[in-house]
Amino acid sequence: MRVLLGVSGGIAAYKSAALLRLLTEAGHDVRVVPTAAALEFVGRATWEALSGHPVTTGVFDDVASVEHVRLGQSADLVVVAPATADLLARAATGRADDLLTAALLVARCPVLLVPAMHTEMWLHPATQANVATLRSRGVHVLDPASGRLTGADSGPGRMPEPDEIAAAALALVGPRDLAGRRVVVSAGGTREPVDPVRFLGNRSTGRQGVALARAAARRGADVVLVAANVTVPLPHGVTVRAVETAAELGAAVRAEGKDADVVVMAAAVADFRPAEPAEHKIKKTSGEPAPIALVPTDDVLAGLVADPPRAGQVVVGFAAETGDASGDVLHHGREKARRKGAHLLVVNAVGGGRGFGAETNEVTILDRAGDVVGRAAGTKDDVADAVWDAVVRLLDVDA
Numbered sequence: 001m002r003v004l005l006g007v008s009g010g011i012a013a014y015k016s017a018a019l020l021r022l023l024t025e026a027g028h029d030v031r032v033v034p035t036a037a038a039l040e041f042v043g044r045a046t047w048e049a050l051s052g053h054p055v056t057t058g059v060f061d062d063v064a065s066v067e068h069v070r071l072g073q074s075a076d077l078v079v080v081a082p083a084t085a086d087l088l089a090r091a092a093t094g095r096a097d098d099l100l101t102a103a104l105l106v107a108r109c110p111v112l113l114v115p116a117m118h119t120e121m122w123l124h125p126a127t128q129a130n131v132a133t134l135r136s137r138g139v140h141v142l143d144p145a146s147g148r149l150t151g152a153d154s155g156p157g158r159m160p161e162p163d164e165i166a167a168a169a170l171a172l173v174g175p176r177d178l179a180g181r182r183v184v185v186s187a188g189g190t191r192e193p194v195d196p197v198r199f200l201g202n203r204s205t206g207r208q209g210v211a212l213a214r215a216a217a218r219r220g221a222d223v224v225l226v227a228a229n230v231t232v233p234l235p236h237g238v239t240v241r242a243v244e245t246a247a248e249l250g251a252a253v254r255a256e257g258k259d260a261d262v263v264v265m266a267a268a269v270a271d272f273r274p275a276e277p278a279e280h281k282i283k284k285t286s287g288e289p290a291p292i293a294l295v296p297t298d299d300v301l302a303g304l305v306a307d308p309p310r311a312g313q314v315v316v317g318f319a320a321e322t323g324d325a326s327g328d329v330l331h332h333g334r335e336k337a338r339r340k341g342a343h344l345l346v347v348n349a350v351g352g353g354r355g356f357g358a359e360t361n362e363v364t365i366l367d368r369a370g371d372v373v374g375r376a377a378g379t380k381d382d383v384a385d386a387v388w389d390a391v392v393r394l395l396d397v398d399a
């Protein structure tokens, strides 16, 4: 595997020499890209000798081979250790003022940043905001360890030990088991116009659908994200088709689904829409408000099951459920799995702070008979991987 090891200018750079050693001894081809400041701590000769490759820091050092593009494109994994507050800020704002930050903009593989700095710098709202931005884009940022810092002081900010960093980094490079597959994921919540300024909508942010798209791309799929009013950052490396209403979403999913191996309906699609959206803004001065007559929308998932845009396609539905007097979440999920007929139904419990807008999710994955074929609890990225694991098992059976 080709690993790009970025090193920025902090005292913990000396520990990255050991990290480099661990990675090369594990058989990986490691290219080291230090920042100019990193070379103040550990010199070029160390990096070149341990990696067996020449080392440059600037985009103008080897212009003929367009290093910043080649390094980013060819890497299977990027690790930046230590990542200083300055490096985090430059990465979060998309700066490209040296070879390392330029390569970070080009890379589409998993990226792990390993912050190391003084406690005050780590806890500063600017640094925390930069970390949140990077994480929202799918960059993995390790939390620093607590302990002795450069001087006599101690607190959070210390770089974890090289073996921990190597383990965390290698864990990111999962299987490319969706390579060659084309998948469509719908995400977000539809909006049905009432008049030119108002709509009937729902609380979906699109976070779970975006995580599904991002995970599929990481696992090698060619991904189209049909995004209905998604309010979280959109992932890199996927084709995005923005839609607004249930009808637009249905049309986009069917069109994109024509040559897809898998369609995942993670969007919260309106079941009803105003029958006749008003042409002009409804005024409060126009007297008693008229009731808004609703008509059902098409059930996109049901359409995919009854009449797949492509034969043999795997169709995945989502079901947001709350338990009630007639049964618990799983009871309702089982009933819906049998009724909907999708190959997989991902059932998640909502209400009480769970589901919509939350960072984490807890799901049970059912097959069309209502049998449990997977479970996941954790971040929406963890849930996304569990869904793709179940999809891959089905694709492998068909293959």
Ligand code: CTP
Binding pocket: 246, 265, 266, 267, 268, 269, 270, 271, 297, 298, 299, 300, 301, 302, 316, 317, 318, 319, 320
């Ligand atoms: N869905 C769809 N088109 C719709 C409504 C829903 O494709 N018009 C999809 C969603 O994307 C999701 C699944 O259907 O994958 C489950 O939707 P849900 O609203 O939970 O199911 P319903 O059949 O509407 O059941 P109920 O409202 O009775 O819980």
